[in-house]
Amino acid sequence: MKSTILSALLIFYMSCLTLSAQNEKFKALFLYNFIKNVEWPQSAKQGDLIIGILGNNPITKELETITSSQKAGNQSMKVKVFSNVEEISNCQILYVSPGKGSAIPLLISKINGYSTLVVSDSKGGIQQGSGINFLLDGDKLKFEISKHNIESRGLKVSANLLNLGIAVN
Amino acid sequence: MKNIYILLILFVLTAVQYTAYGQEVKKNISEMSKEELSTLTYQDLMNLPLEDLMVVANKFGLSADEILEYFLNKDVTSASKRAEKSLNSPLSTTVISRDEIMNSGATSIPEALRLVPGMIVREKTNGNYDVHIRGNDNMPPKGMFVYSENSISLIMIDGRPVYNYSFGGTFWEALPIDLVDVERIEVIRGPSSALYGPNAASGAINIITRQVEGKKLKADGSVQLGNAAAKQANTGVSLGIGEKLKVRVSGNYSYFERFQKDFYIFDYNKRFPAEQIKGMRLPTGVYVEEHFDDVFPRPELGLEKYAGNAFLHFDASKNISMDLTAGSQYSHVISSTQGNHAMPIVGRESSTNYVDFRLNAYGFHLQTNYMGGDQDVQRKTQGFHIQPKVFNGSLEYEKAFGTLILRPGISYQSSVYNDEKWVDVEAKGGYLNGAKTLTSLAYYLRADYKTFEKLRLIAALRGDTYNKPDVTKLTYQFIASYDVNENNVVRAGYSRANRGSFMADTYANYYWQIVPGYYTMHYEGNQNMNLPVIDMIEFGYRTKLSKKIMFEIEAFHSEMKDFTFFTPDSMVMTFDFSPVKQGQAPNTSPSKIWSHGQYQNLDLKTVQNGITANLSVVVNNNLNFRIFGTLQQTKLSSFYDRTIWQDFKYLQTACAAQYMADLMKIGGGDYSPLPQASNTKDYSAGYKTYGDSSNVSMTHKGTPSFYGGLVADYNFKKKLNFNTSFYFYGKQTMLHNKIDELGQYTPEYISNPAAYDASDAYTIQPKFIVNLKISYKFWKDNSVFVNARNLFNSTEKEFGFMDEVKGLYLAGVSFNF
Known part of the structure; x- marks a missing residue:
């Protein structure tokens, strides 16, 4: 009996160990991969690479985990959260939370002139001007991609990324 | 320290x-x-x-965190016959995956069911298990061993029922597949005949076999050896031929010896070594086991089995796929008896073959299968050897109309069991005395409707028309499930299910020569009984407390009635009056006894109330655990609180009393009772003389009031895996029809029967079983492992009158390339 109590204690102890964050893991990992597959103009390669997030979203925490240990080329990465369109400042990537989809047309005009890759997470995101849009096809996480929308902001996108996404123009 | x-x-x-x-x-x-x-x-x-x-x-x-979903919220198809997440399953379901089973170190499919909430799993002899869902086990109490078998759960392999129709139940050792073939096991707790047909009364278990992935030639399997002469080898080889055809062949072998190699005898309430039992007779003159060497050629054997299977999957087009599976198995075990003999254990041997075909095309699902072979249910014992031939066919079609999904279907089942090869048909030397057939034809419809996005309503109706009894039974299931939000689901359901008939209780017509030429019992089935039926109300709640924690709880209330039971009803004793006629002392015992018993429905009703809870936690990618338990109480009412032996004794006394009364008259000078034409006279007595006055209400002690377990899996550096599982159940009392005769020929019993206590033989003490498997991947996915079943060697028996179950310590290699 003593040994079973010990085993139970052991398991309890193990369960109390670090609860590493896994929220929105894949979307964050996808975003990190988008960065690897997009080339920004020279002007945007100065200083840190800013990942902006519009709206409160658990992806923030996931991205912070990634940015704390990874680099984009020579650039360090930083995560910035904007609670509304007015707050948006220059950033290389802007992730628009699902709840903020309706703000896309407004933010597109707000970032006019920035070399920003807009990644949305709502139906019709591309049509409203984003470069990449997450979607769930049945059970599968996929993304739509618009070469036009990305390149019109002065960015270059790898053929590989275009191949992996669902082309929408 | x-x-x-x-x-x-x-x-x-x-x-x-x-x-x-x-x-x-x-x-x-x-x-x-x-x-x-x-x-x-x-x-x-x-x-x-x-x-x-x-x-x-x-x-x-x-979706984003599917790795967690994989552990917490697996796909389950059994509950609705469509793939959906466990969180949304409208029934009380649990799915255990291949990985969980392999990591756990379980040595067989029934043992793996200890990982599932709501399961009562007891080991009878090494390698042989009793498996019940929720309870209603050892029901009715005070019956023969056959009533301890689970005849009210339906076990399927890929949807093919593997129910044994001879006495009802499942011969786990005779399943052709083993863990090497299992992709996952889905368990539904609660009546589900409306979805699966007869016998899914306390629940259903669907064992899903593996699908071949990719085109490469792959082989996997394991070999392990341990104490009790344990040897297990399993292997499978798979290959994709072109894009469309996938092939897998597999084989399995297991051998376990018993932990106790001696044999318990009821009448002495003691175990005896095999050599001592050979030729042993009870004081009545009846052999304990007349043909011991035939019945037990290897008294040390627990289980031996081997089988081979072939699986073919063909994707004809995007909308058409088919599966063809076939296999052959042999098994020989020493486990509990189905009959009523001096010892509670017997040998059982099966040699069967099957073929199963499934076709999915444009929403249609066709399944048809056949199983045949040879089963010696009680090895080398008169009357128990049969040839089963079981056919199942079903056709279903699924069509969605917006959020309404309809799934109508038709099913036909036929089982033909034949014993004529081994019995004297004319003398009614077996239960069946020829080929006997049970069939059922069913029509069913399931409607699944989602409205307001959150409310899901499910209705399933099924009508089974049986040949014996000649009735149509309607079973149903009504479920409402409400998604409070994406992480919380509440549900309520009402369902009715029934057990089907089986051979012995329908067709038995056996003149059992208890003492050849002297004492015959006519053991008779009944073709006009009500089929046992169970009704259940259930409430369930599942919640994902966080992305890492899922908690589920289900509360159930079930009522079961129309149990079928073998009941003695009459006896004829023949007395010889020649000594009296010749002026000598009268005979004190009859010259012949004839008795009769028949299956009939009991008045017994059972009411079970219970709660099952399960908590699953994924701590991180390396560690996850589950803890679960069931608390239940079962009440019996109108329980006929007597054993068949008490009934027979009553009938004997009633016959003998008439003889005594006649002798008294004759002694007093009244010679009218003397038989005239012959020297013998028959005295008969019937069951109805004392009727149902023995019915009582009581709490059922055969099902533990608490049972449950814990499974924790820890992976270190992807190389080393620790898996520990606990299984626990509370105290139980197995009421068997010999409980009043236990030890009746011992000096202690004879000197003071009232003080004689044999309860140790049928009381199952609480048991806490700890298992541990540690495996180390030495190269790619090939690993070596040590596997301890019952690590701390708790030696209590787990089933009434059966062997002690001790620690089994194994070591082995598993390969995958």
Whole structure:
């Protein structure tokens, strides 16, 4: 009996160990991969690479985990959260939370002139001007991609990324 | 001192927790199985190129955190016959995956069911298990051993029922597949005849076999050896031929010896070595086992089985796929009897073949299968050898109309059992005395409707028309499930299910020569009984407390009635009056006894109330655990609180009393009772003379009031895996029809029957079983392991009158290439 109590204690102890964050893991990992597959103009390669997030979203925490240990080329990465369109400042990537989809047309005009890759997470995101849009096809996480929308902001996108996404123009 | 060691272990575990990261991903992602992918760390995932990341994501069929979903919220098809998440399953379901089973170290399918909430799993002899869902086990109490078998749960392999129709139940050892073939096991707790047909009264278990992935030639399997002469070898080889055809062949072998090699005899309430039993007779003159060497050629045997299977999957087109499976098995076990003999254990031998075909085309699902062979249910014992031939065919069609999904179906089942090869048909020397057939034809419809996005209403109706009894039974299921939000689901259901008929209780017509030429019992079935039926109301709640924690609880109330039971009803004793006629002392015993008993419905009703809860926690990619338990109470009313032996004794006394009365008259000078034409006279007595006055209400003690378990799996550096599982049940009392005769020929009993206590033989003490498997991957997916079943060697028996169950310690290799 003593040994079973010990085993139970052991398991309890193990369960109390670090609860590493896994929220929105894949979307964050996808975003990190988008960065690897997009080339920004020279002007945007100065200083840190800013990942902006519009709206409160658990992806923030996931991205912070990634940015704390990874680099984009020579650039360090930083995560910035904007609670509304007015707050948006220059950033290389802007992730628009699902709840903020309706703000896309407004933010597109707000970032006019920035070399920003807009990644949305709502139906019709591309049509409203984003470069990449997450979607769930049945059970599968996929993304739509618009070469036009990305390149019109002065960015270059790898053929590989275009191949992996669902082309929408 | 001990505490220091514990702290050290904890420290090491903490350290490895942090060093487990930073592993390189060497293997090609697209070649990795889902289980292997689930071992990837965050660092691995960050290093993956997008195309590989998408492969990972899509293999999990995913929204963002599907790795967690994989553990917490698996796909389940059994509950609704369509793939859906466990969280949304409208019934009380649990799915255990291949990975969980393999990591657990379970040595067989029934043992793996100890990982499932709501399951009562007891080991009878080494390798042989009793498996019940929720309860209603040992029901009715005070019956023969056959009533301890689970005849009210339906076990299926890929939807093919493997029910045994001879006495009702499942011969687990005679399943052709083993764990090497299992992809996952889905368990539905609660009546589900409306979905699956007869016998899914307390629940259903669907064992889903593996699907071949990719085109490469792959082989996997394991070999393990241990104490009790344990040997197990399993292997499977798979291959894709072109894009469309997938082939897998597999084989399995198991051998376990009993932990106790002697034999219990009821009448002495004691175990005897095999050599001593040979030729042993009870004081009545009846042999304990007249043909001991035939019945038990290997008295040490627990279980031996081997089988081979072939699986073919063909994707004809996007909308058409088919599966063809066939296999052959042999098994020989020493386990509990189905009959009524001096000893509670017997040998059982099966040799069967099956073929199963499934076709999915444009929403139609056709399944047809056949099983045939040879089963000696009670090895070399007169009357128990049969040839079963079982056919099942079903056709279903699924069509969605918006959020309404309809699934109508038709099913036909036929089982023909034949014993004429081994019995004297004219003398009614067997139960069946020829080929006997049970059939059922069913029509069913399931409607699944989602409205207001959150409310789901399900109705399933099924009508089974049986040949015996000649009735149509309607079973149904009504369920409402409400998604409070995406992480909380509440549900309520009402369902009715029934057990079907089986051969013995329908067709038995056996002149059992208890003492040949002297005492005959006519053991008769009944073709006009009501089929046992169970009604249940259930409430369930599932919640994902966080992305890592899922909690589920179900409360159930079930009522069961129309149990069928073999009941003695009449006796004829023949007395010879020749000594009296010749002026000598009268005979004190009859010259012949004839008795009769027949199956009939009992008045017994059972009411079970219970709660099952399950908590699943994924701590991180390396550690997950589950803890579960069931609390239940079963009440019996109108329980006929007598054994068949008490009934027979009553009938004997009633006959003998008439003889005595006649002798008194004759002694007093009245010679009218003397038989005239012959020297013998028959005295008969009937069951109805004392009727149902023995019916009582009581709490059922055969089902433990608490049972449950815990499973924890810890993976260290993707190389070393620790899996520990606990299984626990509370005290039980197995009421068997011999309980009043236990030890009746011992001096202690004879001197004071009232003081004689034999309760140790049928009381099952609470048991806490700890299992541990540690495996180490030495090269790719090939590992060596040590596997302890019942680690601390708790030796209590787990089933009334059966063997003690001791620790089984195994070591082996598992390979995968």
